[in-house]
Amino acid sequence: MSFDAGRAVFRAHEGGKLVVRSRMPLTDRESLSLAYTPGVAEVCSAIAEDETLARTYTWRSRLVAVVSDGTAVLGLGNIGPAAALPVMEGKAALFSEFAGLNAVPIVLDTTDVDEIVATVERIAPSFGGINLEDISAPRCFEVEARLRERLPIPVFHDDQHGTAIVVLAALRNAATVTGRTLGDLRVVVSGAGAAGVACTKILLAAGIGDIAVCDSKGIVHGGRAGLTSVKAELAAATNHSGLTGSLADAMRGADVFLGVSAGFVDEDVVRTMADQAIVFALANPDPEVDPEVAHRHAAVVATGRSDYPNQINNVLAFPGVFAGAFDAGARSITENMKLAAATAISEVVSGALAPDYIVPTPFDPRVGPAVSAAVAEQARRDGVARA
Amino acid sequence: MSFDAGRAVFRAHEGGKLVVRSRMPLTDRESLSLAYTPGVAEVCSAIAEDETLARTYTWRSRLVAVVSDGTAVLGLGNIGPAAALPVMEGKAALFSEFAGLNAVPIVLDTTDVDEIVATVERIAPSFGGINLEDISAPRCFEVEARLRERLPIPVFHDDQHGTAIVVLAALRNAATVTGRTLGDLRVVVSGAGAAGVACTKILLAAGIGDIAVCDSKGIVHGGRAGLTSVKAELAAATNHSGLTGSLADAMRGADVFLGVSAGFVDEDVVRTMADQAIVFALANPDPEVDPEVAHRHAAVVATGRSDYPNQINNVLAFPGVFAGAFDAGARSITENMKLAAATAISEVVSGALAPDYIVPTPFDPRVGPAVSAAVAEQARRDGVARA
Numbered sequence: 001m002s003f004d005a006g007r008a009v010f011r012a013h014e015g016g017k018l019v020v021r022s023r024m025p026l027t028d029r030e031s032l033s034l035a036y037t038p039g040v041a042e043v044c045s046a047i048a049e050d051e052t053l054a055r056t057y058t059w060r061s062r063l064v065a066v067v068s069d070g071t072a073v074l075g076l077g078n079i080g081p082a083a084a085l086p087v088m089e090g091k092a093a094l095f096s097e098f099a100g101l102n103a104v105p106i107v108l109d110t111t112d113v114d115e116i117v118a119t120v121e122r123i124a125p126s127f128g129g130i131n132l133e134d135i136s137a138p139r140c141f142e143v144e145a146r147l148r149e150r151l152p153i154p155v156f157h158d159d160q161h162g163t164a165i166v167v168l169a170a171l172r173n174a175a176t177v178t179g180r181t182l183g184d185l186r187v188v189v190s191g192a193g194a195a196g197v198a199c200t201k202i203l204l205a206a207g208i209g210d211i212a213v214c215d216s217k218g219i220v221h222g223g224r225a226g227l228t229s230v231k232a233e234l235a236a237a238t239n240h241s242g243l244t245g246s247l248a249d250a251m252r253g254a255d256v257f258l259g260v261s262a263g264f265v266d267e268d269v270v271r272t273m274a275d276q277a278i279v280f281a282l283a284n285p286d287p288e289v290d291p292e293v294a295h296r297h298a299a300v301v302a303t304g305r306s307d308y309p310n311q312i313n314n315v316l317a318f319p320g321v322f323a324g325a326f327d328a329g330a331r332s333i334t335e336n337m338k339l340a341a342a343t344a345i346s347e348v349v350s351g352a353l354a355p356d357y358i359v360p361t362p363f364d365p366r367v368g369p370a371v372s373a374a375v376a377e378q379a380r381r382d383g384v385a386r387a
Numbered sequence: 388m389s390f391d392a393g394r395a396v397f398r399a400h401e402g403g404k405l406v407v408r409s410r411m412p413l414t415d416r417e418s419l420s421l422a423y424t425p426g427v428a429e430v431c432s433a434i435a436e437d438e439t440l441a442r443t444y445t446w447r448s449r450l451v452a453v454v455s456d457g458t459a460v461l462g463l464g465n466i467g468p469a470a471a472l473p474v475m476e477g478k479a480a481l482f483s484e485f486a487g488l489n490a491v492p493i494v495l496d497t498t499d500v501d502e503i504v505a506t507v508e509r510i511a512p513s514f515g516g517i518n519l520e521d522i523s524a525p526r527c528f529e530v531e532a533r534l535r536e537r538l539p540i541p542v543f544h545d546d547q548h549g550t551a552i553v554v555l556a557a558l559r560n561a562a563t564v565t566g567r568t569l570g571d572l573r574v575v576v577s578g579a580g581a582a583g584v585a586c587t588k589i590l591l592a593a594g595i596g597d598i599a600v601c602d603s604k605g606i607v608h609g610g611r612a613g614l615t616s617v618k619a620e621l622a623a624a625t626n627h628s629g630l631t632g633s634l635a636d637a638m639r640g641a642d643v644f645l646g647v648s649a650g651f652v653d654e655d656v657v658r659t660m661a662d663q664a665i666v667f668a669l670a671n672p673d674p675e676v677d678p679e680v681a682h683r684h685a686a687v688v689a690t691g692r693s694d695y696p697n698q699i700n701n702v703l704a705f706p707g708v709f710a711g712a713f714d715a716g717a718r719s720i721t722e723n724m725k726l727a728a729a730t731a732i733s734e735v736v737s738g739a740l741a742p743d744y745i746v747p748t749p750f751d752p753r754v755g756p757a758v759s760a761a762v763a764e765q766a767r768r769d770g771v772a773r774a
Contacts, residue, residue, distance in 0.1 A: 009426040010433075012411065016446025017422055020407050020489040022480035024399065028750065029693050035404055036477035038672055039396040041461050046397075048463070048470035058472040059403020074428050076435070081512035083435035085445040090423035093409035102407040104491050107513045119509045122502060125468035125494045285425055306416050363415065 017089040018096075018105075055329060055387070062326050064103040065127040066091045067120055069111045072136035072159070072194070075262065075284065081107035084134060091133060091158075099319030099368055101326070103131070113139050117146045129154040129322050137193040138230050154325045154333045160198030162314035165321070165338050166359065167199050167258065167280060168206050169345035170312055173358035174300040176350070178276045180255075186210040186274070188254045190247055190288060191261030192220060192231055199258060202342070204237060205335055211238045212254075214247040216263070248272070256280070257298075259288030270297045282312050300355045309356035316345050316360060320371025327372060328379035329386030337378045344374035404476040405483075405492075442716065442774075449713050451490040452514040453478045454507055456498045459523035459546070459581070462649065462671065468494035471521060478520060478545075486706030486755055488713070490518070500526050504533045511538050516709050519544040524580040525617050541712045541720045547585030549701035552708070552725050553746065554586050554645065554667065555593050556732035557699055560745035561687040563737070565663045567642075573597040573661075575637045577675060578648030579607060579618055586645060589729070591624060592722055598625045599641075601634040603650070635659070643667070644685075646675030657684045669699050687742045696743035703732050703747060707758025714759060715766035716773030724765045731761035 026032050033039050047053045055061045070084030071077075088105030095103035106123065108116060116139075120130060130153065132144055140157055147155045156162075175182050185208055189200050192215040200213055213220045213234050220227070221244055222235040243250055247265070251257060252272045259265065262283040270279065270289055277298040281287035284304040287294075291308050294301040302310035321341050325333055348360045348370050360367050379385040413419050420426050434440045442448045457471030458464075475492030482490035493510065495503060503526075507517060517540065519531055527544055534542045543549075562569050572595055576583050579602040587600055600607045600621050607614070608631055609622040630637055634652070638644060639659045646652065649670040657666065657676055664685040668674035671691040674681075678695050681688040689697035708728050712720055735747045735757050747754050766772040 009421055009429050010444065012421040012426070013430045013444040015410070015449070016444070017410050018407055018446050018489070019410055020405055020450075020479060020483055020491060022483050023402070023404050023406055024480075026480060026484040032749070033693060034396055034399040035480055036474075037461060039399070040473045040477050041463060042396050043400045043473045044460060044463055044466055044470045047473070048466040051469045054469045054472060057397065057400040057403070058469070059405050059476060060472060062402070063407075073431060074424060076428060076431055079431055079435040082438045082441045082445075083431045085441060085447060085513070086427045086430045086434070087423075089446060090427050092407060093411075093413060093422055096407055096409050097413040102405070104407060105513055106510055108509050109512050110509050115505075115509060118502075119506050122495050122497050122506045123493055123510060125496050126472070126492055306420060362419065 013086060017086070017093050059102060060126060061128045061329070062101050063127050064095055064101055064129045064131050064322055065106045065120070065123070066103050066131045066133055067106045067108065068133045069108045069116060069135050071111055071134070071139070073134045078136065081109055088133060091131070094315055095319055095322065098315055099323040099372070101319065101322055111139070113142050116143050117150075120147055121150055124151050124153065127153065128326055129156070131318065131322070132157040134159060137197070138228055140194050141197070141230055148332060152331050154322065154330055156318070156321065156333050157194065158314055158318050159194040161338055162317045162321070163195040163260065163282070163312070164198040164202040165317040165342045166312050166314060166345060168202050168339070168342035169316070170280065170302055170310065170359045171203070171256065171278070172206070172342070172346045173349065173353055174278045174302070177353045177355055177358060178278065178299050183207050183209065185255045186253070187212070187256040187258060188247070188250045189213045190257065190259045190263055190265070191215065192234060193260070195260040197230060197234065199260060200234060200238060202338060205339060206342070210240065212243050212250040213238050214250055218246045219243050219250050257289065259283055261288060262286070263288050265289045267293045267296070270294060273297060280312060300358060302358065306362070310358050311362065312359065313362045315362045316367050317341055317371065320344070320368045321375050323368065324372035324375025325379060327387070328376040330379040331384045331386065334378070334382045334384060336382050337375045340374040340378035341371050344370040400473060404473070404480050446489060447513060448515045448716070449488050450514050451482055451488055451516045451518050451709055452493045452507070452510070453490050453518045453520055454493045454495065455520045456495045456503060456522050458498055458521070458526070460521045465523065468496055475520060478518070481702055482706055482709065485702055486710040486759070488706065488709055498526070500529050503530050504537070507534055508537055511540065514540065515713055516541040516543070518705065518709070521546060524584070525615055527581050528584070528617055535719060539718050541709065541717055543705070543708065543720050544581065545701055545705050546581040548725055549704045550582040550647065550669070550699070551585040551589040552704040552729045553699050553701060553732060555589050555726070555729035556703070557667065557689055557697065557746045558590070558643065558665065559593070559729070559733045560736065560740055561665045561689070564740045564742055564745060565665065565686050570594050570596065572642045573640070574599070574643040574645060575634070575641045576600045577634055577644065577646045577650055577652070578602065579621060580647070582647035582669075584617060584621065586647060587621060587625060589725060592726060593729070597627065599630050599637040600625050601637055605633045606630050606637050644676065646670055648675060649673070650675050652676045654680045654683070657681060660684060667699060687745060689745065693749070697745050698749065699746065700749045702749050703754050704728055704758065707731070707755045708762050710755065711759035711762025712766060714774070715763040717766040718771045718773065721765070721769045721771060723769050724762045727761040727765035728758050731757040
């Protein structure tokens, strides 16, 4: 980034990116006595009698906590809570701008799983949902699983599920545009962190049977020594043809390359993929496969970058996912709700598909309403809705 | 409250009272790349190198957490976190409306002192200051003391210090308007909870030597069995003339009655006070001494109610206290800063004093700037300022 651009970025951050304001002006005794004492006591008493009234008479039912411990921030890694705060402010701003929700960054002075879980549990009555963000793998899996189990509100690790939802939406359309269905595809996932694990799970749930996951040591398979419990689970659920070896071995003849790793893949490897190959190289700012190179060998190419077509951007998912969950008063976000979100995103552009238009752009105004409606409807079908 | 007023209160609370918004619209790729990826990474990296930059480039340096466990809410008592939320939203709205600060309610699903302290410590990197609210005594004293010791940001229990600051401001002017100084006054404090303890301490610090504190068992003195550690401390610091007996015994000949208890004081007791008596009956909605009765026997009367003159309202203090602390980048709020806040409040009206005008009204626009300037200046004098 140039010096000038850097200055614009710092100027844009002066004083922070968020404001909290009162929804009504408190400029006279009457308004003060409605919003605060003595009037507020009536509302408090009513909620004390019937806690479900908090849904109507407090802001929490449309309030997201954006929670991070600062251990896996963008490509920067473990930079701690203070340095992570600008990202969480940005995320909260996106919740507001893209879905009209309220969101507050909560950055944590601990990286201990037990302490993160206990802290979020204790502040949970303040919020309607928990968006976990930039917590490193494999701790993120346990933090999310335990909070999902304990809290009666949506808990959603966006680095996992936001990415997975948009990848599935894009991959369904990429299959269609190349004359195939999801079930036809043999997929290689490069990366077994938060995004890789979640993408693999959602692709399996969507009916893709043949997936090989690779990490820095090559293909994940049951015979490999020293697998973590997460990777052992991946090995059991994927790679039914029993591939072993390197990423290059996995990619030979594969239909889809899904990069969520920041690794680099050589052109000689990309050229060994099947005809009509699909390359999703999502590492930012440097895609695993250079888009120019990918286009020489693939029918469809997507990246995480805003300066190329087919940007896989989580903002297509998370605002609508939370808005839909809140609209339905959902107690949790089910796997079906994630699948419904992906379908809704893909259907927004299904009438206009082209190899360079498999997902809507981040600013497509149809996306948020479509996702939230689909998620809310699925919440009701899944029996997790309270409204 | 009438049915109609009740309906207006509930209508005013629909959807909650606060919103979080982005300070800049995120409507195109350029704004998104400044506020979020990829631009934000530069700001994160800069803060990771030098955490003091978080003061300039995040919102936290002007962000207050309004923290409560819901155990001592208004006159309602222990109603829990969900039912306490409307009060905390109102408080956050006041921070915004009266000082332009950002504030977020954090209600806690625990009433355990260790857990409250640990939770607030862990979320503290998200905030610039901690306003403790409606936490019952005596736990509130320990929570505040431990957080003050551990956190490098202002921690302020408003039920204690907000009340104490405004009481001192009003009492100084009440003394002046009746031709006395603070040092001339013999004071009876009725109530040894959060407000009573803090008022006693600030009045002692301001030079009032003769104070007797009463709780539900009568006058607090060193010879009484079963004193808590907080009351033993009060007994040692007050009541130098060794009074024993009831509140009525204490009030005989007293110059000042300060009620922060919700008890009721009979006219026969009020009439035993000294000439030119000062009655601050702050219980809400029912003052300890009926204002009509008080006026028959006292030269100056103040209450907590907005429908009488001389309202002792914390909103005169807390917005300016935090604004001043933030302006100075204060690491803590010292005793001197509280005294400076009280002096600033009293000086706003010192040119126009009258028995029914010893404090500014809550909407006096001079108060916030005067308090914040005095608090910031004192922070610099006390060596706790970073700016």
